Amino acid sequence: MSDRLIDRKFIALVLLAVSTTALAGGNAKDPVEGYRNLLDHAYLPPDFDQEDWDKLWTSWEKPAREKYEKATPAERHAMMLERYGFQDVPGEKRDLPLQYTPDGKGGWVMNCFTCHGGKVNGVTIPGLPNTHIALQTLIDDVRNVKLRSKEQLTHMDVGSVMVPLGTTRGTTNAVIFGVALATFRDYDLNYKPTARPPHMLHHDMDAPPWWNVKKKSHLYADGFAPRSHRSLMQFLMVPANGPKQFAEFEPDFKKIYEYILSLEAPKYPWAIDKNLAAKGEVVFNKNCSECHGTYGKESDYPNVNVPLDVIGTDRVRYDSLGRPGFEFYEHSWFNRTSTDKVNMTPEGYVAPPLDGIWATAPYLHNGSVPTLWHLLHSKDRPVVWKRTEDGYDQKKIGLEIDTFDSVPSSVKSPVERRYYFDTKQNGKSAAGHTFPDKLNEEERTQLLEYLKTL
Secondary structure (H helix, E strand, O other): OOHHHHHHHHHHHHHHHHHHHHHHOOOOOOHHHHHHHHHHOOOOOOOEEHHHHHHHHHHOOHHHHHHHHHOOHHHHHHHHHHHHOOOOOOOOOOOOOOOEEEOOOOEEEEOOHHHHEEEEOOEEEEOOOOOOOOHHHHHHHHHHHHHHHOOOOOHHHHHHHHOOOOOOOOOEOHHHHHHHHHHOEOOOOOEOOOOOOOOOOOOOEOOOOHHHHHHOOEEOOOOOEEOOOHHHHHHHOOOOOOHHHHHHHHHHHHHHHHHHHHOOOOOOOOOOOHHHHHHHHHHHHHHOHHHHOEOOOOOEOOOOEEEHHHHOOOOHHHHHOOHHHHHHHHHOHHHOOOOOOOOOOOOEEEOOOOOOHHHOOOEOOOOOEOEHHHHHOHHHOOOEEEEEEEEEEOOOOEEEEEEEOOOOOOOOOHHHHOOOEEOOOOOOOOOOOOHHHHOOHHHHHHHHHHHOOO
């Protein structure tokens, strides 16, 4: 039996125990119902139907098409999931992947797990960032199939021509989705079809893990939006949904919110050197806890917003939202039930909680750093890297990768290029967060071991 198979069986047992505990009750009123709402209730129009899905392979590059034609049904299913960054629903036999919900009429409707349902070491975890998602590849293929079949295009097919969905697998342009959608609404969420799109600073983001939401007072990288169930509903602002639909959906999203608050971080499933980790805890509490909080029985998370000139990470996300966006949210329906105020002048980025950080690679808000070791060694971060599909680096704690000085010249198609994370692209810099550079190598080794325990 291979080490990889042993690892997957081990981690599967651990994660199954974690997910079962969360769904059995957790700290919420009814987390199971919230989970089912995401999987079973459609809140958006469908992106495509089963017939389109079955034809997507015909839009693939010739080598991929030829491989698909020769594959077994099981192999074809795996190829579809891998190409688009999807996973099967854990513990269920279901025709649709975790990231899509049936509309009851044959249509496939995108759900929140598109960005917030992923896998680590080949094991799927709802609430984990989907660091495989290839949304631009998916919609490009869907559009090609529909155009050849002379089908009507949907909001995603048309919108993706003007708003890029993601330039690298595992990241999306989600913030700008929200900016674009909000432009066509008044504060009561009435649709304004004649509104003009704003200036949009496109950039890719790495989704945060859902199990840390309960620790935060405000959401998003800059922490501008007060946490609430309504904050989860911003991506429902398609033309088909007006104030009436938002009012109808709200009870469901209260339960979805309860489900999210019930989630707990998965525990590191491999061996941990307890003595080394204990020394790392001392290093952490001395050097990292002021921003990232403390952990264990006396845990505390401070919600610290670190000024941009201090954190030094890529600023494109920070520059993409300004006062008009904050003011819209402040006065809109989304914020009317909140007792907290919108942060109108965030200084930089919020230092996130680190629960389950071993599972959430890549790191930084744009997903530019592939392992925790690279996060602790800023001078050694790769310029270009490409992950394996399911490999996990237990030594460096994070993604198993190949590194490059630049994207290989042999890479021609946009689909293939999206497998490479190029830190030279706009918004994708891996610079900043150099605080660990002041530690010696022994301290960094101790710290890395401690981070496995969170």
